Amino acid sequence: MSDDGDERGFFSERPLAPDPVAKKTEKPHYLGHRDRLRTRFREAGPAALSDYELLELLLFRSIPRADTKGLAKALINRFGSFAEVLGAPEHLLREVKGIGDSVAVDLKAVAAAGARMARGAIAQRAVLGSWAQVIEYCRAAMAFEPREQFRILFLDKKNVLIADEVQQSGTVDHTPVYPREVMRRALELSATAIILVHNHPSGDPTPSRADIEMTKTIIETGRPLGVIVHDHIIVGKNGHASLKGMQKI
Structure with a gap:
């Protein structure tokens, strides 16, 4: 076999080496x-x-x-x-x-x-004048929590937010609430009004009978102390409910 044949056979059988430049640019x-x-x-x-x-x-x-x-x-x-x-x-x-x-x-x-960011939208301003931002904040903070949380927004006499605190965390369908503890904390912060908030991990924000009765108990506990309950908001993945808006309180 000639040298030319060997050379042709050699080149035909050897795989082409990868182009290092093409590999880097690909x-x-x-x-x-x-x-x-x-x-x-x-x-x-x-x-x-x-x-x-x-x-x-x-x-x-x-x-x-x-x-x-x-x-x-x-x-x-x-x-x-x-x-x-x-x-x-x-x-x-x-x-x-x-x-x-x-x-x-x-x-x-x-x-x-x-x-x-949502909390910043309601800080240092009258909460009742920015209700949509309050709802947005509550949903961002709690709507997708896997367990129930009971939260309180404490307000001063101008309805400006003083503090936002989670008071209790519970199970997937229950959170213990103690009206006296709620009012004790309100007095410590010199709050004259509060907004109650809790979440329903099921996604459905419809208030239960227990939600309504507990809210009424907190309202009655705060009345002689000069602490007003503006509302109780329930949030869930599927929306929110306002007990005041529903005329439940």
């Missing part, structure tokens, strides 16, 4: 998707993105070198909505494949930032 497929999603967010605003797409934007920072679309969809499928993902307990977030400690903490940090 970008993962998900980078283009990220760029397009960011552009749509900037140009069309958050309303143009679905829940899972908005969640993808958050996950880009936590997971910089992987496709996050599937993970975002898995989180929505597990918890139901963008808000419910952020409201989910950290240990349940970690049960979703692909969510480690750092990603779970990042998501909870975003949730905390949202609640802090």
Whole structure:
């Protein structure tokens, strides 16, 4: 066999070596998707993105070198909505494949930032004059909690927020409430009015008979002390209920 034949055979059988320059310049497929999603967010605003797409934007920072679309969809499928993902307990977030400690903490940090922003909307201003912001804050803070919480907004004589405190935490369907303790704390803070808030983890904010009766007891306890109960708000994933608005108190 001639040298030319050997040479031709050699070149025909040997695989081509990868081009190191091409390998370095080739970008993962998900980078283009990220760029397009960011552009749509900037140009069309958050309303143009679905829940899972908005969640993808958050996950880009936590997971910089992987496709996050599937993970975002898995989180929505597990918890139901963008808000419910952020409201989910950290240990349940970690049960979703692909969510480690750092990603779970990042998501909870975003949730905390949202609640802090909502609280800022009612701080240092007359609460009764910004009722929509009060409801928004209460929902951000409590609507997706897995257990019942009893919260009190303490107000001064101008109905400006003095303090916002969780008084009790309970089970999935019950929280103990002690009217004397509520009023003791109101007097300690020199509050002249309060707004009661608690959540229903079931999602349905409809007040129970026990909710109504306990509210009436707190109202009667505060009356001789000069502490007014403006309302009792119940929040859940499916909305909110105002006992005063429903004429239950």
